[in-house]
Amino acid sequence: LAKTTQPISMDSYEGQEVNITCSHNNIATNDYITWYQQFPSQGPRFIIQGYKTKVTNEVASLFIPADRKSSTLSLPRVSLSDTAVYYCLVGDYNNAGNMLTFGGGTRLMVKP
Amino acid sequence: EAGVTQFPSHSVIEKGQTVTLRCDPISGHDNLYWYRRVMGKEIKFLLHFVKESKQDESGMPNNRFLAERTGGTYSTLKVQPAELEDSGVYFCASSPRLAGEVEQYFGPGTRLTVT
Numbered sequence: 001l002a003k004t005t006q007p008i009s010m011d012s013y014e015g016q017e018v019n020i021t022c023s024h025n026n027i028a029t030n031d032y033i034t035w036y037q038q039f040p041s042q043g044p045r046f047i048i049q050g051y052k053t054k055v056t057n058e059v060a061s062l063f064i065p066a067d068r069k070s071s072t073l074s075l076p077r078v079s080l081s082d083t084a085v086y087y088c089l090v091g092d093y094n095n096a097g098n099m100l101t102f103g104g105g106t107r108l109m110v111k112p
Numbered sequence: 113e114a115g116v117t118q119f120p121s122h123s124v125i126e127k128g129q130t131v132t133l134r135c136d137p138i139s140g141h142d143n144l145y146w147y148r149r150v151m152g153k154e155i156k157f158l159l160h161f162v163k164e165s166k167q168d169e170s171g172m173p174n175n176r177f178l179a180e181r182t183g184g185t186y187s188t189l190k191v192q193p194a195e196l197e198d199s200g201v202y203f204c205a206s207s208p209r210l211a212g213e214v215e216q217y218f219g220p221g222t223r224l225t226v227t
Contacts, residue, residue: 043116043203043218044155087155099145099168100205100216102155 004088009107018075020106022088025069030092033064033071038085038105047086048073075108083110114138116219118204124225130192133222135204137186143167143207144187145216146179150200158202161187194226 005023012018024033032051036044048055050062050071061074075082085105117136125131137144146158158177159169163184172179176195181187191198201223205216 042220043205044216045218046215049215099157099160099171100147100155101157102147104154 004090004103006086006088006103006106008104009109011109011111012078013111014079015077018078018082018108018110020073020075020086020088020108021070022073023070024088024090027068027090028092031068031090032092033062033068034089034091034100035060035062035073036087036089036100036102038087044087044102078108078110080110080112082108084108116204116206116217118202118219118222120222121220122223122225124227125194126227127196128193130190131194131224133189133191133202133204133224135187135189135219137204137206138208138217141206141208141217142184143216144181145205145207146187146189147171147203147205148200149203150197153200155203158189191224194224196226199224199226 032049034049035047037047038044048057048060048062050064052064055062063072085107087102087105089100091101116138119134123131142163144161147155148158149155157171159172159179160167161181164181176191178190201221203218203221205218207216
């Protein structure tokens with residue numbers, strides 16, 4: 001499974017757009033990129049998944065360049081409630097039994 | 113629809129004792145996973161059930177850990193005997209399909225403290 005590298009922490013202010021970049025230089029052809037969010041005392045929560053180019057849903061966008069060696073999670077107009085840890089995961093879930101491999105995550109702090 | 117539930121939310125036991133954690137997945141979800149985060153470390157996969165069968169138990173740390181899912185509904189994870197290094201948060205997750213279903217629904221976790 002491809003190893004991921006992401007910043008340990010980030011600070012932002014309410015209303016700003018936040019971009020969290022994850023590096024995955026060894027991503028394999030069949031790997032997908034998935035982001036989870038975790039609040040204190042809760043389990044991780046799925047945010048978004050993509051394979052290439054751009055994916056957008058009601059909470060975030062995921063940008064993946066052509067070489068797929070990195071990806072950027074974009075959170076538009078963050079609020080205090082977006083303060084959480086964000087995990088970037090890479091894997092071929094079809095062949096790996098859907099086992100998720102978590103890294104250290106990025107701790108996002110949104111300030112008023 | 114109820115989410116994944118775990119019981120207890122917190123357990124404090126002494127070294128050498130036995131603890132059983134329970135996970136109730138979302139109704140209809142065939143896939144059930146156990147993960148854990150020990151102190152200061154990353155969330156790690158323990159095992160994966162498809163219905164009542166163990167699909168992958170490569171993450172189980174040793175034979176002190178026993179997971180069951182009789183009837184393919186709820187699952188239990190027993191630690192016997194517990195050691196200090198077993199302290200951490202144990203998460204359960206479920207998902208409805210195997211291939212291509214990436215989204216796993218996590219429970220709130222059980223915080224285990226071994227003293």
